[in-house]
Amino acid sequence: MGIFSGLFKSRDKPENRTAGSAYAFYMGGTTAGKTVTERSAMQMTAVYSCVRILAEAVAGLPLHLYKYTDGGGKEKALDHPLYRLLHDEPNPEMSSFVFRETLMTHLLLWGNAYAQVIRNGKGEVIALYPLMPNKMSVDRDENGRLYYTYYRGSDEAIKNKDFAVTLQPSDVLHIPGLGFDGLVGYSPIAMAKNAIGMAIACEEYGAKFFANGAAPGGVLEHPGTIKDPQRVRESWQSTFGGSGNANKIAVLEEGMKYTPIGISPEQAQFLETRKFQINEIARIFRVPPHMVGDLEKSSFSNIEQQSLEFVKYTLDPWVVRWEQSIQRALLSQGEKAEYFVKFNLEGLLRGDYQSRMNGYAIGRQNGWMSANDIRELENLDRIPAEEGGDLYLINGNMLPLKNAGAFANTPTDDGKEENPDEEVLEVEEPSTDGDGSGGEDSVSQRYHRRGKLV
Template sequence: MSDIVNGYRLSSRAAEAARGRGGQDTGPAIENAVSSAAIATADPGDVFEWFGGGQQAAGMTITPETAMRSTAVWRCVTLISGALMTQELGVYRLSPKGEFIREHGHPYDRFLNCEPNQEMTSAVFVENIAIQLLLRGNGYGLIRQARNGTITSIDFYFPARVLPYRSADRSIWYRFTNEDGTTEDHHASYVLHFKGPGLSVDGIRALSPISNHAQSVGINLATRDYEAGQFERGLMTNDYFQFAGEVSREQRAAFKEYLRKKAMGITNAHNPLLLEGGAEWKRVAVTAKDAQLLELLQYSVVDVCRIYGVPPNMAGETSGTSNWGTGVEQQSIGFDRWTILPHKVRIAGEWTRKLFPVVGARAPQYFVWWNDDFLLSGDSKAIAAYLRAALGGNQLPGWISKNEARRKVNLPPVPDGDAIYSPTGEAPAPEPTSTGDDALDDALPADDKDNPDAA
């Protein structure tokens, strides 16, 4: 059977599925875009979310859009997605010796590092995928191909416009809704489905962080709305007025209207009140509820940070954390390792799985990974110490060349700078040239040689 269906070249997986089970040719069962495929199974909750549904929590309607009104959710989501978008994706090759070799200039570099489609850069694509993954648990990219099978673009789709389902033969398909209302059904081979932790009951979609933790987000939003209401009303809820005599319904209504016009709101906060008929303005002592409002706000922020694995101090909640010392430094290292790294593995794994699919039992030679050199976030002293050791400082074997060291600090290469220093086993010369500690001096500009922290 041909691997081309209706003039469209199938991926290896789609072609294998099209050939049918057991090598039987069942005809063109798989197409890249089919609008008449029947949906066999789809999770009811996913369908509900697909049509824009939300849920009530703490008196608030919680959806991914309303959740972003929370400063804690906004900070956690933008912090993680921003960390991912600043790290470069690239195509790597695994050598027979197990070395990771970057394939600069690979055709897929256009989609990974430049422009996956005409509407956004690769960094914006990764950022938006990460935002949807953090809010809804799922992000989608649709691989568009020419008739000869060449990838032409990778389109970004909001999860609300994508409905995954299983067809009658149990294969996974995705129904995309375009802006004009038309729909396209695509086989999973053509869809980049970036998933967060967990799986839904149908085994296709990941769990939505916002849906599963709506109560925590709702408490955060409700607490801030309560606080904003205090400023909007101007008067505290524990203020009250006492009259000497009986007050009629009309007088009560007139006095409430007077308060609304003269005392409520920020603009009237300092206006004096004129009280008649022996009225007195009194205030109840601060209640436990009012005294704990700030603690509740702090707790709600920390609770949201737990959802995303973000240290509270990185989300702006520093009441219980020192801003100095190694504690914050270790939290930042832990954030890179335990929060960012799992997302990087998920995103890079999906790119690899769809751009370089497994054929038979042979693993692909190429894979997608991040240029996540930790030197990008190090200070000058840490970078200098690392480069000194890597170049062969103290006459120890080095593991990078001078040009590699210069490339890490965005400096051009120098002639004869590709050799890696290795000690000869003899006593070192009194003044070695271009080896050991002096290798770092050769790797830096002339103005920085006298400053060991300039790397």
């Protein structure tokens, strides 16, 4: 035990960057020459779009607290105080949607999401408040136990000990992103800062290109000597500079000649570079390009499949990360055996109307869905149980293989076994009318196999 205790105490401090690598901000510098931080990256339209798509998707999913039932099923734990916090209102200042959207935005930008857990005297959770990840520090004490330090100062770059607040793990809901130590996640923006910096540089180049008259720079040549070149330059810029002055006709005097020295954006593949960087950022967040406005690779036949892949391979891992972090931090040891948290992804996995109806019909005919099961998925009112809303029906012409031919040799009333191949001709006695003559149906004959009319 002493060896394991020493190993636990000697664990490294949690880090949000790879040791010895360039994947840290260092004041946000990039090889493209543009400063990239979590806040400046959001000014890039592709980053803003990806973060908004994922944050709103997680925030918009129904989130419920369930309780295991005796029959092996589950039911919503409506009487548990945590249900209302997660589903409706985590604190008096924000709704569940805004709370989850804020934390998911932190998770996508900083790689970590934190929320302060407020408990009452019984240890029950009564409120959850978001905390800024850039003001949070995770460390270990001398016994190897984790603790959180939050700095309340307004300046996020300065962590003053006078504003430090120490929080225990039970006081923090921590949702870490991808990381090497399993405790603190890495910032996706820091990891991809060069790609984002290049996208910002391309965007800035395009803006300056139009600001300078939508034409490359050039040289004004004069056959003689110009006494005041600064005045000529400013006069030219004020007259022909800016997108509002594009395509104006220039009148050159005194033998002056304009010679462009730049190359066009098409020759420099400017548009292709910008487009590639947008796809590069979408790749970082694993968002399909069509969801950020790039429909080049999308068509009517594959757009639905791409949306389903977004749910399964992009959204589902984030959802599982949320569910397990909530259960670990907000449920007691005794409650973890009785309760669990679940996001409902069914709404995003639903197909078109015709596909849903065909699926419901198969489930209804094969007995694993009732009318009320289907109506709940379609957000319709339940049919009362006495009217058959909870009945599970099966197709009557299906039976287990072992029971096939079970009635072939069933004994009859006279003790003889029926022979399914025996042909019987039954003739009823003629019935007489008042005059003794047979009626129209006085004699009827029925030719059948035993037990079955032919």
